Amino acid sequence: MAGSPGLSLRRIAAIVFAAGIAAAPAGAAEGGPTGSDAMIDDLIARMSLEEKVGQLTLVSSTLAVTGPEVTADLESAVAAGRVGAVFNAFGADYTRHLQRIAVEETRLGIPLLFAHDVLHGFRTVFPIPLGIAATFDPAAAGEAARVAAVEASAAGVHWTFAPMVDIARDPRWGRVAEGAGESPYLGALIAAAQVAGFQGRDLAAPDTVAATAKHFAGYGAAEAGRDYNTTDLSERVLRETYLPPFRAATETGVAAVMPGFNDLDGVPATANAWLIEDVLRGEWGFGGVVVSDYTAIPELKAHGIAADDRDAARLAFTAGTDIDMQGGLFLAELPRLVEAGRIPMASVDRAVRRVLKLKAALGLFDDPFRYSDPERERTQTLTAEHLDAARRIARQSLVLLENEGNVLPFESDMPAIAVIGPLAHDAASMLGPWAGAGDPAQASTLADGVRRAVAPGTRVLVEPAGEIERSSAQDIARAIAVAEKASAVVLALGERAGMSGEAASRADIGLPGDQLALARAVAATGRPVAVVLFSGRPLTLTALREAVPVLLQAWFPGTAAGDAIADVLFGRAEPTGRLPISFPRAVGQIPVHHDAKPTGRPASGSHYTSRYLDLPNDPLYPFGWGLSSYTDFEIGPPRPDRETLARGGRLGISVDVTNTGDRVGTETVQLYVRDLVGCVTRPVMELKGVRRVTLRSGETGTVRFDLTDRDLSFWRRDMTFGPEPGRFEVLVGPNAAETRSAFFELVGP
Numbered sequence: 001m002a003g004s005p006g007l008s009l010r011r012i013a014a015i016v017f018a019a020g021i022a023a024a025p026a027g028a029a030e031g032g033p034t035g036s037d038a039m040i041d042d043l044i045a046r047m048s049l050e051e052k053v054g055q056l057t058l059v060s061s062t063l064a065v066t067g068p069e070v071t072a073d074l075e076s077a078v079a080a081g082r083v084g085a086v087f088n089a090f091g092a093d094y095t096r097h098l099q100r101i102a103v104e105e106t107r108l109g110i111p112l113l114f115a116h117d118v119l120h121g122f123r124t125v126f127p128i129p130l131g132i133a134a135t136f137d138p139a140a141a142g143e144a145a146r147v148a149a150v151e152a153s154a155a156g157v158h159w160t161f162a163p164m165v166d167i168a169r170d171p172r173w174g175r176v177a178e179g180a181g182e183s184p185y186l187g188a189l190i191a192a193a194q195v196a197g198f199q200g201r202d203l204a205a206p207d208t209v210a211a212t213a214k215h216f217a218g219y220g221a222a223e224a225g226r227d228y229n230t231t232d233l234s235e236r237v238l239r240e241t242y243l244p245p246f247r248a249a250t251e252t253g254v255a256a257v258m259p260g261f262n263d264l265d266g267v268p269a270t271a272n273a274w275l276i277e278d279v280l281r282g283e284w285g286f287g288g289v290v291v292s293d294y295t296a297i298p299e300l301k302a303h304g305i306a307a308d309d310r311d312a313a314r315l316a317f318t319a320g321t322d323i324d325m326q327g328g329l330f331l332a333e334l335p336r337l338v339e340a341g342r343i344p345m346a347s348v349d350r351a352v353r354r355v356l357k358l359k360a361a362l363g364l365f366d367d368p369f370r371y372s373d374p375e376r377e378r379t380q381t382l383t384a385e386h387l388d389a390a391r392r393i394a395r396q397s398l399v400l401l402e403n404e405g406n407v408l409p410f411e412s413d414m415p416a417i418a419v420i421g422p423l424a425h426d427a428a429s430m431l432g433p434w435a436g437a438g439d440p441a442q443a444s445t446l447a448d449g450v451r452r453a454v455a456p457g458t459r460v461l462v463e464p465a466g467e468i469e470r471s472s473a474q475d476i477a478r479a480i481a482v483a484e485k486a487s488a489v490v491l492a493l494g495e496r497a498g499m500s501g502e503a504a505s506r507a508d509i510g511l512p513g514d515q516l517a518l519a520r521a522v523a524a525t526g527r528p529v530a531v532v533l534f535s536g537r538p539l540t541l542t543a544l545r546e547a548v549p550v551l552l553q554a555w556f557p558g559t560a561a562g563d564a565i566a567d568v569l570f571g572r573a574e575p576t577g578r579l580p581i582s583f584p585r586a587v588g589q590i591p592v593h594h595d596a597k598p599t600g601r602p603a604s605g606s607h608y609t610s611r612y613l614d615l616p617n618d619p620l621y622p623f624g625w626g627l628s629s630y631t632d633f634e635i636g637p638p639r640p641d642r643e644t645l646a647r648g649g650r651l652g653i654s655v656d657v658t659n660t661g662d663r664v665g666t667e668t669v670q671l672y673v674r675d676l677v678g679c680v681t682r683p684v685m686e687l688k689g690v691r692r693v694t695l696r697s698g699e700t701g702t703v704r705f706d707l708t709d710r711d712l713s714f715w716r717r718d719m720t721f722g723p724e725p726g727r728f729e730v731l732v733g734p735n736a737a738e739t740r741s742a743f744f745e746l747v748g749p
């Protein structure tokens with residue numbers, strides 16, 4: 001299959017440049033000899049088979065637990081050369097200690113790799129990745145990754161298992177929190193920026209880390225939204241929807257790729273040679289490391305495709321998985337498989353070479369201790385600059401869903417304000433489900449933020465009103481009493497951080513516990529009420545919107561949570577976030593997303609069309625939704641420069657934007673495209689451009705988009721990738737539901 005979908009290299013370069021960094025070609029195709037290649041070949045020639053499989057073995061330290069098994073006696077395993085990399089390991093002193101054992105006590109002194117899940121911050125925690133995607137700003141995503149890399153590398157981390165680039169359309173799946181939402185285009189933009197942010201210009205620089213695109217591929221399509229469940233996708237849907245962010249990550253030079261836990265069309269990704277060898281390495285030329293997910297190799301037995309450990313090790317290794325994370329099966333079984341002639345030594349050498357090249361690219365053979373730097377760890381983490389970035393990006397991630405009656409922004413000098421709800425002071429939840437080495441004690445809660453934001457004379461009344469899962473009648477009575485003493489109320493509602501993320505699927509994605517009753521009771525006091533929603537996924541908010549039509553979606557905003565939210569609540573900053581994923585009216589609508597197919601009977605007033613009897617088809621909040629700051633904008637129709645786009649050419653599209661409100665604000669103009677007739681059915685719209693523009697009251701600006709035939713390309717009937725001549729609709733607007741159109745023709749063979 002020819003073709004290289006996803007973002008053009010031009011667009012990748014633009015993203016990477018916007019992130020202020022040029023990516024390191026860490027995972028670039030296995031190219032010609034470099035200085036380290038001769039050293040690596042010499043080292044491999046001196047290694048025993050046991051030492052080789054030791055380099056293909058990744059084990060967890062006990063500093064953090066991110067899966068079902070834990071490692072016994074890590075230090076002895078390192079000293080015996082049975083470990084090539086350790087994850088959940090960080091801290092300059094601890095990593096220095098383990099590295100010394102590897103370098104001084106093993107026969108060949110090969111340095112260890114230290115890895116950790118640094119998804120959205122290390123000690124300074126940024127919004128969860130779904131919140132970062134809500135900025136619709138790749139530069140923000142790149143900056144957050146850059147800060148995370150500076151802090152993690154100062155603590156001895158060489159390698160992060162991030163970015164998670166799984167596209168997801170099913171918010172029952174808890175890991176939707178870790179990705180960039182439903183759009184392959186936005187997902188690819190964010191993935192490229194995050195890889196560039198983590199890896200910087202040079203992996204050998206002490207403040208960069210190797211990145212990992214995960215979970216390859218289609219893991220977000222888990223059946224029924226239940227984590228680890230089977231995924232069954234046509235090749236066209238896999239390539240069109242789920243692969244583009246991985247393609248963008250590999251084009252940006254990502255150092256590693258991690259297959260998902262899922263079986264794809266019956267073959268678990270960890271043992272899927274078509275995915276790894278044919279697509280990733282063959283079509284895309286990826287030359288980096290493929291690392292299994294946590295015990296995913298022994299789990300091939302549970303999948304029912306491996307009869308025993310040896311079978312599991314053979315299937316995973318021959319499919320292209322280089323490193324066994326926490327499974328211990330490469331260590332136990334590869335030597336026997338090589339001795340029995342079932343796996344060629346050359347294949348083992350090839351996998352070992354990829355691992356050693358990564359260590360060389362990181363500079364570990366020059367100085368194994370360069371990243372374990374107590375001085376840097378002390379001076380380069382939680383700095384004022386990092387905390388400012390975290391607060392700014394957290395503000396950008398907030399999405400104002402409703403503001404009926406312009407209740408927001410609040411005045412900061414009102415006599416008294418109540419902060420009510422079980423998430424008002426839940427510092428741990430502010431960091432989200434993958435908080436790196438973040439410390440809740442460093443996080444500002446919503447109560448903290450409000451206290452710091454109001455005038456000295458304003459009383460702040462805080463009432464948790466029970467727990468996330470339960471508010472008793474007494475709890476609600478207390479909440480009413482507190483609300484009646486206040487001039488306005490901020491309601492802190494939503495999920496605990498552990499209700500999303502890994503192994504955290506929910507069949508009902510409504511507000512947990514009695515929070516709806518609490519909201520209704522507080523609204524009944526007649527006080528102005530604004531709800532701040534904390535969640536790692538879209539929640540079904542239909543009833544809440546009826547009760548309190550002032551909603552600010554906050555996701556989990558990180559270390560600066562409370563201060564960032566307060567900045568927006570009191571009008572010191574504009575809410576500029578947009579939804580990177582549709583919010584369904586009810587779980588029964590799932591999957592609901594902007595790039596749906598038209599069907600042969602599109603929903604209309606007549607009976608025999610594709611619709612529900614009990615709900616509209618459209619989501620409660622569409623992809624791209626978000627009130628535009630505290631002002632209003634008028635977005636004009638798209639104006640193509642010409643009526644035609646020639647193959648290989650470029651078509652400029654202009655869009656006028658006017659700030660019709662009375663405050664400065666930022667609008668996020670989205671451009672969608674529809675292929676009106678194709679050799680296969682095509683989505684009703686696909687995001688193909690985003691432009692953010694800040695305008696003063698009354699000011700008009702013009703944003704420009706450029707379309708090329710790559711933007712119009714798709715996997716055609718014969719599974720080649722490319723465009724087809726014909727008529728296209730271009731749609732622009734503030735979200736996927738409020739657009740204005742123009743048309744153009746793609747001409748040429």
Ligand code: GLC
Nearest residue numbers: 066067117161214293294502
């Ligand atoms: C987990 C996750 C994966 C993570 C790994 C190591 O099971 O699936 O995303 O990187 O284990 O913590």
